[in-house]
Amino acid sequence: MRYGILGTTTARTDDGQAVALGGPRLRALLAALALYPGRARTAEALIDAVWDGEPPADAVGALQALVARLRRVLGPDAVVSTAGGYRLCAGHDDVDLHRFQRLADEGTAALAAGDPERAEALLGEALALWRGPVLADLPGRSALVGRYEARHLDARRTRLAAAVALGRADRALPELTELCDGHPLDEPLHALLLRALRAAGRPAEALAAYETVRAGIAERLGADPGPELRALHAELL
Incomplete structure (x- = not known):
């Protein structure tokens, strides 16, 4: 499964088929999990991310119900329970944000090593992953957005530097x-x-x-x- 959080939250099967995710809470939960692929997130952190500091009365029960819905959509093994929380079973390259960061780092290193052609190709591939505002479906995203937008600008700048060098x-x-x-x-x-x-x-x-x-x-x-x-x-x- 591939996940997108560089824009609205998306999920696609390995053969490219889009998965219908449903409402905003489900997309917010997937975004909160995909931000840290393969890492456990506590129930408290997920509740805060999904409800942005205004959780329902039975927040733990509401989160459990959301996780159950997400498993029905993605498959029963996509999200596993951990001690006090949940983990998205995915690698960094399965999430567009993390794939972008890897490609951007490799492109920047290529330009520094004197290979602007490779740099331009890698950075172009990285920038093509952006579909809109990062973490668009995550409430309270403003605390995280600045860092990723700065990285996006840096990648654009470096790709243009490679173009000038070419x-x-x-x-x-x-x-x-x-x-x-x-x-x-x-x-x-x-x-x-x-x-x-x-x-x-x-x-x-x-x-x-x-x-x-x-x-x-x-x-x-x-x-x-x-x-x-x-x-x-x-x-x-």
Whole structure:
């Protein structure tokens, strides 16, 4: 069985058939279990995740009923009882979030090792797993989302860096520009934009982009850009 939590919660059989999961509580329970595949989660942690701090009167009984429904949907061996809780019988690569993280790590390592072609392929495969907001069906997801969204942005940035290294700066520029507009204080991202503009033979636009980020940092933080951006600016001049 394969599980998806990079968007709405999904379950698919090994041959790709979608499994109908039912209502929001059942999807929330599966998301809470899939977040830690192969690891036991206490009943208290699952109750808190599924009901977001507002459990029903008989929370333990309600959780047991949900687990029974989930077993009927996924199969009796998909969720096993542990001391004081439950465990989803799945490996990390069976859950899209964890598969994304493995592929992103491998892609980042490939770029650092001087293999941008492999990096671009791995990171493209990783990013294709995202279907929407991470943990979309999990109430109270906000405490977890920031870390995974930051990892998503980092993977996009690294894939674009690989594209620039492969001489595909022109193709990378539209997405890079959009990302920079949405993250005005992300200096590594803006540094990549300057490099891409320079590689595409557009140094005047690179200088204008530097002035835009410099002014934004000064306005929001009352500071100058960091050494990487300043060094790039000096090279462009």
